[in-house]
Amino acid sequence: xxxxxxxxxxxxxxxxxxxxxxxxxxxxxxxxxxxxxxxxxxxxxxxxxxxxxxxxxxxxxxxxxxxxxxxxxxxxxxxxxxxxxxxxxxxxxxxxxxxxxxxxxxxxxxxxxxxxxxxxxxxxxxxxxxxxxxxxxxxxxxxxxxxxxxxxxxxxxxxxxxxxxxxxxxxxxxxxxxxxxxx
Numbered sequence: 001x002x003x004x005x006x007x008x009x010x011x012x013x014x015x016x017x018x019x020x021x022x023x024x025x026x027x028x029x030x031x032x033x034x035x036x037x038x039x040x041x042x043x044x045x046x047x048x049x050x051x052x053x054x055x056x057x058x059x060x061x062x063x064x065x066x067x068x069x070x071x072x073x074x075x076x077x078x079x080x081x082x083x084x085x086x087x088x089x090x091x092x093x094x095x096x097x098x099x100x101x102x103x104x105x106x107x108x109x110x111x112x113x114x115x116x117x118x119x120x121x122x123x124x125x126x127x128x129x130x131x132x133x134x135x136x137x138x139x140x141x142x143x144x145x146x147x148x149x150x151x152x153x154x155x156x157x158x159x160x161x162x163x164x165x166x167x168x169x170x171x172x173x174x175x176x177x178x179x180x181x182x183x
Contacts, residue, residue: 002046005101009039009046026071034064055157059164066171124149 013036020032037060044053117125128145138144146154 006043006046009043013039027068030064030067030071033067034060037064051153051157055160059160062164062168066168070171 016032016036016039020029020036023029023032037056041053041056041060044050044056117123117129120126128149129141132138132141132144132149136144136148138148
């Protein structure tokens with residue numbers, strides 16, 4: 001089931017990449033790239049990596065905000081007339097599919113108050129809790145998980161977040177200097 005859903009998202013990402021490459025409208029290309037990033041984030045969530053999914057989503061939102069801000073200045077397009085029937089139909093169908101999967105995902109959650117860790121006996125979290133103190137020698141289980149078991153992963157996520165923030169500041173600083181020179 002998950003493999004099929006991930007396959008559907010991969011096809012969606014390929015279609016989004018083709019749209020981003022082939023469209024002449026810059027804003028449509030940026031939105032397509034944003035859709036690809038959100039699909040990647042959902043795929044990370046489906047394979048059991050919520051930390052990477054959240055990092056991907058944060059970086060994607062920052063990138064899309066910067067790209068849309070830069071795009072709107074260069075590519076001003078006004079929409080006139082009625083909406084296309086095909087585009088509206090596809091949008092409604094996608095929203096319906098996401099709603100159905102959301103309801104299914106919500107119904108498969110553990111009962112409120114029941115620990116999810118008890119349902120997955122082979123989960124890594126069970127190993128962390130039951131043998132973390134002996135394996136790491138730490139006095140705090142949270143510290144042992146973050147620094148000993150997930151140290152490289154946590155460091156890489158922090159690097160990605162800081163790089164995204166530095167990139168955003170660098171782009172905004174360049175745009176600010178251009179405004180000062182014009183004025």
